[in-house]
Amino acid sequence: MLIFNTRTQNKEEFIPSEPSKVKIYVCGPTVYDLCHIGHARSYVCFDVLKRYLIELGYRVVHIQNFTDIDDKIFERARREGVSSSEISERYINEYFKDMDALNIMRASKYTRVTEYLQKIVEIVEKLLNSGYAYRYGNEIYFDVEASGGFGELIKNVEEFIVDSIKVEGKRKPFDFVLWKFDENGFNSKIGRGFPGWHAECVVMSMENLGNEIDIHWGGKDLIYPHHECESLIAKALVGKRFVKYWMHNGLVLLEGRKMSKSSSKIYIREILKYYPAPVLRMWILSKHYRRDLSFSEEDLNTAWKKYEKIKRAAKKAGDEENSKTKEYIQEFLSAMNDDMNTEKAIEVVEEFSEKNLHGLRLYKIFERVLGIEL
RNA sequence: GCCAGGGUGGCCGAGCGGUUAGGCGGCGGGCUGCAGACCCGCUACACUGGGGUUCAAAUCCCUACCCUGGCUCCA
DSSP states (O other), X not given: OEEEETTTTEEEEOOOSBTTEXXXXXXXXXXXXOOBHHHHHHHHHHHHHHHHHHHTTOEEEEEEEEBOOXXXXXXXXXXXXXXXXXXXXXXHXXXXXXXXXXXXXXXXXXXXXXXXXXXXXXXXXXXHHTTSEEEETTEEEEOTTTTTOSOSSOSOHHHHHTTTSOOTTSSSTTOEEEEEEEEEEEOOTTOXXXXXXXXXXXXXHHHHHOSOEEEEEEEGGGIIIIXXXXXXXXXXXXXXXXXXXXXXXXXXXXXXEEGGGSSOOOBHHHHHTTSOHHHHHHXXXXXXXXXXXXXXXXXXXXXXXXXXXXXXXXXXXXXXXXXXXXXXXXXXXXXXXXXXXXXXXXXXXXXXXXXXXXXXXXXXXXXXXXXXXX
């Protein structure tokens, strides 16, 4: 299978570090609100990748986190007058409701930042001792330059971002926070405080999957700074690259803009009031995962029609196959092999349906791999 | 600056090596008291510029230009 690796900006043949096992870490949500259709897209697309790897015979170990320490969570807790854990527990619960509705396979294990605080602190200490981090005022920063600088996933950010960056209070503008001392924070051997954003994923990934993982998945908005910083921390810790294939899905656009930048966002359950879950999946998968996807009811309706068409044909299709069946299955699989081209794969099945060809097997593969129940 | 995706007939929009979707509009006709809905037919030999590969390029490669989106809240 070919996979587009963000690091090399190229499609590469997928070869996991162990022959039949794939180790994957997925960046999960920060749990301060309900999941929106951007989350739906990211996790549906990943779900299909996972299903396809399973279809290919791999054993998939999938670790996914919940970021349950975050300013937005604290803010919401304050506003509602409840504890932050009450907020995060609530939205973790809601997360599972939405994901189950979308027929997304459960991860091998879900981790929470609060469960890994001690490990994060250990790593911060280790980085301090090895000279990759320093304390400046009330914060401990990661020293970007000492670890070789950015460049794993992005190039020349400096040239563009240098103006907008916070400079005071640290040695170099691009240094980022590993630990923030705070009286109200969590108790730890280095003192009360909160962990910074980037270290958590490194810790949760390494604790569960070891020093090298095969695939790290997330929305493309996480490339910089989150994943870039993660890769630097990991390199500083282990001395080498910790992710073989970086994969990033495109964003969902609302009126041409990234959803987080427009004033409103659309929640998954809001859409599910009007469209069945398989239709929502169909809509998402009708576009290649790396492209941006504009929200449009018209496209959702088109997806609905497609879904019904395929469903109707599947109901009529018998077990018997002819020479064409195998051909179409082959085409479906080779579309999936090409960096998970679900857009193409769906078209193959659509054409098969239109021609009323026989062979239930193709529909079974469609259901299994795309997770769309007919 | 970097990354991604694009630039197709009046407009929207497929196609992604050879057979030139489809829709809207426009034109003609049918139906109709007139118009509209509707039906039939006609109309667009179009692919940003410049190189190259090929027997053959809108489709592949290089290059230039232009447009859109993203780039420390973020999936």
